[in-house]
Amino acid sequence: xxxxxxxxxxxxxxxxxxxxxxxxxxxxxxxxxxxxxxxxxxxxxxxxxxxxxxxxxxxxxxxxxxxxxxxxxxxxxxxxxxxxxxxxxxxxxxxxxxxxxxxxxxxxxxxxxxxxxxxxxxxxxxxxxxxxxxxxxxxxxxxxxxxxxxxxxxxxxxxxxxxxxxxxxxxxxxxxxxxxxxxxxxxxxxxxxxxxxxxxxxxxxxxxxxxxxxxxxxxxxxxxx
Amino acid sequence: xxxxxxxxxxxxxxxxxxxxxxxxxxxxxxxxxxxxxxxxxxxxxxxxxxxxxxxxxxxxxxxxxxxxxxxxxxxxxxxxxxxxxxxxxxxxxxxxxxxxxxxxxxxxxxxxxxxxxxxxxxxxxxxxxxxxxxxxxxxxxxxxxxxxxxxxxxxxxxxxxxxxxxxxxxxxxxxxxxxxxxxxxxxxxxxxxxxxxxxxxxxxxxxxxxxxxxxxxxxxxxxxx
Ligand SMILES: [Ca+2]
Ligand SMILES: [Ca+2]
Numbered sequence: 001x002x003x004x005x006x007x008x009x010x011x012x013x014x015x016x017x018x019x020x021x022x023x024x025x026x027x028x029x030x031x032x033x034x035x036x037x038x039x040x041x042x043x044x045x046x047x048x049x050x051x052x053x054x055x056x057x058x059x060x061x062x063x064x065x066x067x068x069x070x071x072x073x074x075x076x077x078x079x080x081x082x083x084x085x086x087x088x089x090x091x092x093x094x095x096x097x098x099x100x101x102x103x104x105x106x107x108x109x110x111x112x113x114x115x116x117x118x119x120x121x122x123x124x125x126x127x128x129x130x131x132x133x134x135x136x137x138x139x140x141x142x143x144x145x146x147x148x149x150x151x152x153x154x155x156x157x158x159x160x161x162x163x164x165x166x167x168x169x170x171x172x173x174x175x176x177x178x179x180x181x182x183x184x185x186x187x188x189x190x191x192x193x194x195x196x197x198x199x200x201x202x203x204x205x206x207x208x209x210x211x212x213x214x215x216x217x218x219x220x221x222x223x224x225x
Numbered sequence: 226x227x228x229x230x231x232x233x234x235x236x237x238x239x240x241x242x243x244x245x246x247x248x249x250x251x252x253x254x255x256x257x258x259x260x261x262x263x264x265x266x267x268x269x270x271x272x273x274x275x276x277x278x279x280x281x282x283x284x285x286x287x288x289x290x291x292x293x294x295x296x297x298x299x300x301x302x303x304x305x306x307x308x309x310x311x312x313x314x315x316x317x318x319x320x321x322x323x324x325x326x327x328x329x330x331x332x333x334x335x336x337x338x339x340x341x342x343x344x345x346x347x348x349x350x351x352x353x354x355x356x357x358x359x360x361x362x363x364x365x366x367x368x369x370x371x372x373x374x375x376x377x378x379x380x381x382x383x384x385x386x387x388x389x390x391x392x393x394x395x396x397x398x399x400x401x402x403x404x405x406x407x408x409x410x411x412x413x414x415x416x417x418x419x420x421x422x423x424x425x426x427x428x429x430x431x432x433x434x435x436x437x438x439x440x441x442x443x444x445x446x447x448x449x450x
Contacts, residue, residue: 003353010324010342010343010346011342011345011346011349012346013346014342014343014346014347014350015346015349015350018346018347018350018351018354019350019353019354022354024353024354065353067349067353069346069349091353093349093352093353095345095349099235112352114345114348114349114352115345116341116342116344116345116346117235117236117239117341118235118239119341119344119345119348120236120320120339120340120341120344120345121235121236121237121238121239121240121243121294121341122239122243122366123339123344124236124240124292124294124318124320124339125239125240125243125244126243126366127318127337127339128228128244128249128290128292128316128318129243129244129247129249130366130375130376130377131377132377132408132414132429132431133366133375133376133377133431135408135414136375136405136406136408136414136431137362137366137375139414139416141347141351141355141358141362147416148406148416148417150355150358150361150362151355151358152355152356152357152358176417176419177417178403178405178417180361180403180405180433181361183357183360183361189357189360189361189364191364191372191373191433192373192401192402192403192433192434192435194401204357206357206358206361208405208416208417209417210417
């Protein structure tokens with residue numbers, strides 16, 4: 001039930017830092033051990049992630065997800081294909097560099113592809129077009145801000161929220177939390193729910209509020225920690 | 226009152242596409258004219274953006290902002306320094322590649338620095354840690370979705386909203402718009418405003434809603450188009 005991070009370059013480093021911050025279990029596969037300035041408590045496997053034996057050694061059969069951020073698109077494509085073959089239900093995210101690689105990586109079996117140039121370009125355009133929106137999103141998604149976080153909270157079967165409307169459960173009034181969307185268990189996203197929207201078990205609430213209040217809402221939703 | 230985009234590579238292309246989509250005036254400076262598959266109605270200047278004459282030719286003295294997305298950090302640093310010297314109050318955004326360049330670019334005079342590897346790494350981490358939040362933000366900030374957009378709307382002096390509370394002006398009840406934050410004219414960001422929060426002239430509302438309803442709110446706020 002761990003994650004495998006292939007590649008400890010500029011992106012790999014940031015990913016590992018974030019996963020560690022949230023106490024997520026993971027193992028890093030990296031060819032060059034001198035990429036690590038400090039190993040801390042990280043689980044590191046020295047080797048080439050494009051080789052099946054290394055992926056098996058990293059426990060791919062028991063893994064929850066794999067993140068492929070190797071230097072080239074060719075290597076990432078290779079890893080995605082291998083990983084998909086070794087574990088059909090694995091959650092796979094890969095980095096795309098060149099234009100056109102995104103489609104290839106998806107066809108090879110990635111669930112999500114992130115293209116740094118693409119999202120970097122969009123971010124720059126938004127910085128010009130919508131500077132305050134960019135400020136807001138950066139603030140709300142940066143870990144460590146206790147005044148504001150955007151979190152997702154899945155309502156459990158036994159939760160006391162089940163069956164109540166957003167108004168009835170006092171999320172807004174008492175906790176000062178805004179529910180900006182509800183993701184149904186079917187994957188459908190419902191935007192701008194109203195006061196009268198009823199909460200169902202299996203709903204994932206996209207919630208915006210103070211960290212301490214979000215913790216209270218998690219408890220109300222029956223989320224185990 | 227236009228923007229100058231230095232570099233038409235992978236990021237430059239995406240930036241220009243977004244600016245065109247919003248009818249923002251800009252000129253692109255690019256060394257290699259064969260970077261352009263189609264020029265459309267784009268204003269293109271062939272040349273080296275690290276040369277002051279080219280920046281002057283691009284009208285830097287009258288420009289509103291400059292975006293530097295040249296291939297290397299050294300070139301971007303050079304452009305930022307030159308641009309800041311040529312126009313002290315210009316809004317400057319630059320791309321950083323290597324670690325450590327971000328600070329250098331800020332010291333050279335950039336207002337904002339975007340590091341594609343950094344935000345790409347964060348995006349991948351969030352895809353694992355908060356997949357529904359990532360879906361929500363990608364949807365809300367992607368141009369073209371009429372069901373949901375996150376927009377910033379600055380309340381003008383003569384607006385009829387001035388002095389009313391969020392509850393009184395019916396933004397939530399009648400338009401189904403959520404105000405997730407208010408950026409004060411001082412630059413301060415106020416998160417999760419309540420029903421009783423009063424709207425003042427100069428406030429920038431960070432609003433979430435349907436495109437057609439956001440247009441109505443813009444009219445109420447006295448925004449000229
Ligand atoms: Ca990497
Ligand atoms: Ca570029």
